[in-house]
Amino acid sequence: MFFTHDTEMALGFVAALADTSPEASDSRTEELSTQEQLTVLLDEWKYSGRRDGDERELREVRDARGRLRGLWLLDRDAAAEAVNGLLAEARALPQLVRHDGLDWHIHATEPDAPLARRILVEAAMALIDVIRADEMHRLRICDADDCESLYVDLSKNTSRRFCSTRCGNRMAVRAYRARAAT
């Protein structure tokens, strides 16, 4: 394990959230266009705290998604600056909490803060760990030429190239065919 459990969960959530956008989703369509889709995602990741379930929240979460996608591939110095900006903007206040059977972990917003703000701050807090450990290179985008899915490479030697075995297999077949054709 490179990061603490809550950091790995937060990074996993960011990748899953980012992958609801049309350029990255399995269906290649917007997968965050309804409140139901947001609810499924939040439940899947056991996201706690306030949920309004309205259009405004949905729009704000999609905006947050865009910002986080942008952050993912920044170099370390730019990421540090962006994280500081996010935390200042949200007036984040780190505190240790224990809830829903989860052991002590960090929240930096109140549970009743708007969902999009909590998503941004939680991601920023996770990125603090990544930046401090100098592991930004583990935040990756799929190498497949037709896939922009984000993932966290937790392999020992950061050798992972694709978001999924599906993309890996697809690209292997393509490379094989290209070789066979020459």
Ligand SMILES: [Zn+2]
């Ligand atoms: Zn929590």
Ligand SMILES: [Zn+2]
């Ligand atoms: Zn992929």
